Amino acid sequence: MKPVSCYIDYKSPYAYLALDELYQLEDRLGRSFTWLPYTLDIPDYLGSATLDADGTVIQQDRSPHQWRKVRYAYMDVRRYANRKGLTIRGTTKIWNSSTANIALLWINRFNDPLAIRRFNTLVFERFWRRDLDIENPDVVAAALDEAKVPTDGFGDYLAGPGQAEHDDICAEAEERGVFGVPALLVGDELFWGREHLALVAERLQEN
Numbered sequence: 001m002k003p004v005s006c007y008i009d010y011k012s013p014y015a016y017l018a019l020d021e022l023y024q025l026e027d028r029l030g031r032s033f034t035w036l037p038y039t040l041d042i043p044d045y046l047g048s049a050t051l052d053a054d055g056t057v058i059q060q061d062r063s064p065h066q067w068r069k070v071r072y073a074y075m076d077v078r079r080y081a082n083r084k085g086l087t088i089r090g091t092t093k094i095w096n097s098s099t100a101n102i103a104l105l106w107i108n109r110f111n112d113p114l115a116i117r118r119f120n121t122l123v124f125e126r127f128w129r130r131d132l133d134i135e136n137p138d139v140v141a142a143a144l145d146e147a148k149v150p151t152d153g154f155g156d157y158l159a160g161p162g163q164a165e166h167d168d169i170c171a172e173a174e175e176r177g178v179f180g181v182p183a184l185l186v187g188d189e190l191f192w193g194r195e196h197l198a199l200v201a202e203r204l205q206e207n
Contacts, residue, residue, distance in 0.1 A: 010097050040181065
């Protein structure tokens with residue numbers, strides 16, 4: 001049976017939109033994926049911008065082409081979010097999601113797939129409603145606790161081995177071809193985007 005690695009980033013609306021379909025795929029196949037972080041470097045391909053609470057741009061480093069891509073992306077994710085009954089509010093800055101992503105690695109230590117689902121759902125929902133600060137270690141630890149994940153030692157993990165583990169996983173993902181999320185590696189075959197989940201199911205049913 002080929003292993004499946006599922007890469008996500010909590011600041012990706014596309015990963016959020018794929019969440020329920022990924023859960024359904026796990027359930028239908030009767031297996032749990034290995035959920036891993038891939039922290040996106042958004043300024044690298046979309047530039048950066050900071051907005052105030054009213055949505056006015058107060059700082060930006062984007063070309064007109066990049067702004068068109070960003071505006072289209074939000075239009076696209078919102079129309080799909082509306083179909084799912086999800087809320088996606090545009091972010092006011094480029095977030096560093098590594099703290100929340102390291103928390104995902106922390107949960108993997110406990111071999112509890114349901115805890116991963118609880119944490120994923122909680123963080124994605126609240127972040128995209130602008131109700132959760134994914135950069136704040138205390139807020140992320142509270143989310144772990146609410147998701148019924150042990151938090152004793154998380155602070156030390158976050159400040160030490162967690163960051164190194166996160167960086168190694170992201171580097172390895174890039175070596176294997178990952179460039180965005182959601183991404184699934186079925187063995188060594190890469191699938192990017194929720195539109196390929198039916199093909200992923202076919203591949204897994206073949207093995």
